[in-house]
Amino acid sequence: MTHEIAVIPGDGIGQEVTPAAVDVLEQLPVDFEFVYGEAGDAVLEDRGEALPEETREIAADADATLFGAAGETAADVILPLRSVVNSFANVRPARAYPGLDAVQPDTDLVFIRENTEGVYAGIESEITDGVTTCTRVITEEASRDIAEFGFEYATENGFEDVTIAHKANVMRTTDGLFLDVAQQVGDERGADYDTALMDALAMHLIQRPEDYGVVICPNLAGDMLSDLAAGLVGGLGLLPSANIGPDNALFEPVHGSAPDIAGEGVANPAAMILSAAMLLDHLGYGEEGDRVREAVEGVLDEGPRTPDLGGDASTEDVTDAIIDRL
Numbered sequence: 001m002t003h004e005i006a007v008i009p010g011d012g013i014g015q016e017v018t019p020a021a022v023d024v025l026e027q028l029p030v031d032f033e034f035v036y037g038e039a040g041d042a043v044l045e046d047r048g049e050a051l052p053e054e055t056r057e058i059a060a061d062a063d064a065t066l067f068g069a070a071g072e073t074a075a076d077v078i079l080p081l082r083s084v085v086n087s088f089a090n091v092r093p094a095r096a097y098p099g100l101d102a103v104q105p106d107t108d109l110v111f112i113r114e115n116t117e118g119v120y121a122g123i124e125s126e127i128t129d130g131v132t133t134c135t136r137v138i139t140e141e142a143s144r145d146i147a148e149f150g151f152e153y154a155t156e157n158g159f160e161d162v163t164i165a166h167k168a169n170v171m172r173t174t175d176g177l178f179l180d181v182a183q184q185v186g187d188e189r190g191a192d193y194d195t196a197l198m199d200a201l202a203m204h205l206i207q208r209p210e211d212y213g214v215v216i217c218p219n220l221a222g223d224m225l226s227d228l229a230a231g232l233v234g235g236l237g238l239l240p241s242a243n244i245g246p247d248n249a250l251f252e253p254v255h256g257s258a259p260d261i262a263g264e265g266v267a268n269p270a271a272m273i274l275s276a277a278m279l280l281d282h283l284g285y286g287e288e289g290d291r292v293r294e295a296v297e298g299v300l301d302e303g304p305r306t307p308d309l310g311g312d313a314s315t316e317d318v319t320d321a322i323i324d325r326l
């Protein structure tokens with residue numbers, strides 16, 4: 001069976017790490033057909049739009065999408081792409097790897113972030129000069145979907161700790177609903193879980209990440225807490241993510257286009273290659289996904305490493321070393 005994969009490298013280091021992930025996928029005994037799409041700042045400049053209709057169609061028609069990163073047009077590219085594939089759940093694992101100098105070596109967290117609403121619903125307005133608003137959308141349906149996904153993910157992946165992050169003491173109506181529904185889902189499933197105010201949770205994640213496993217979050221909280229966790233384990237070059245919908249999905253590193261290092265050939269490809277491993281899991285190739293993760297972990301442990309991890313290797317050196325291990 002051939003799997004059609006949309007590949008959208010985007011801007012900056014997206015152009016460097018996406019080919020690395022495709023190279024890795026090509027080593028595996030899985031039949032992929034890669035279909036390339038353009039998006040991002042460079043396309044906006046060339047063609048007047050950051051996400052051309054044909055790129056949307058490529059992603060909609062594919063079995064899954066691999067996305068690199070966009071630059072300043074990120075909100076015009078990745079937010080619509082996530083909705084093109086109907087992804088309601090953003091899965092962001094943050095693990096400390098052996099051999100790396102993590103701030104907290106016992107970190108093994110997975111953020112399950114609501115991916116469609118909250119303050120990222122895009123409803124902003126300027127009421128009058130100097131007065132702006134942003135409407136925060138929280139629905140029962142989306143809250144239920146993300147909570148069910150989160151509890152199921154914890155069960156399937158052997159996580160004992162589930163935490164529902166919220167700020168219902170202040171946003172009583174919106175996060176009140178999110179919290180109520182998520183707790184209902186936990187109770188219906190007979191699951192053990194905790195709830196945590198997201199600001200205090202940010203501190204506790206830094207102090208004792210080992211107390212947490214799966215963290216179910218509203219949209220913005222999931223975005224911020226997962227970057228915080230990236231800091232605990234050695235940086236954005238290590239964090240993959242999956243955007244999962246009922247019948248399509250998109251996989252991307254958590255990082256952006258990294259203009260400070262773009263073009264130098266030194267971007268860490270691990271986040272993108274680990275995203276490709278999540279794509280393998282999603283398509284039912286869990287064994288191949290594990291092989292890719294083991295190869296990445298081996299290289300993180302023994303080198304070569306890119307400069308963000310204290311090494312002096314290039315993206316290509318690291319990718320070749322991962323492929324050698326495969």
Ligand code: NAI
Nearest residue numbers: 069070071072074078236237255256257258261267268308
């Ligand atoms: P960023 O993730 O691009 O970079 C943050 C820092 O992490 C930089 O110092 C960068 O060099 C480093 N870094 C990130 N990925 C790395 C990798 N693979 N290897 C080594 N170092 C890495 O975030 P920043 O600087 O906030 O944003 C840069 C641009 O990216 C902006 O235009 C922003 O809009 C866009 N962006 C796009 C996203 C997306 O397409 N999903 C997500 C986040 C930002």
Ligand code: MG
Nearest residue numbers: 223224227254
């Ligand atoms: Mg982010």
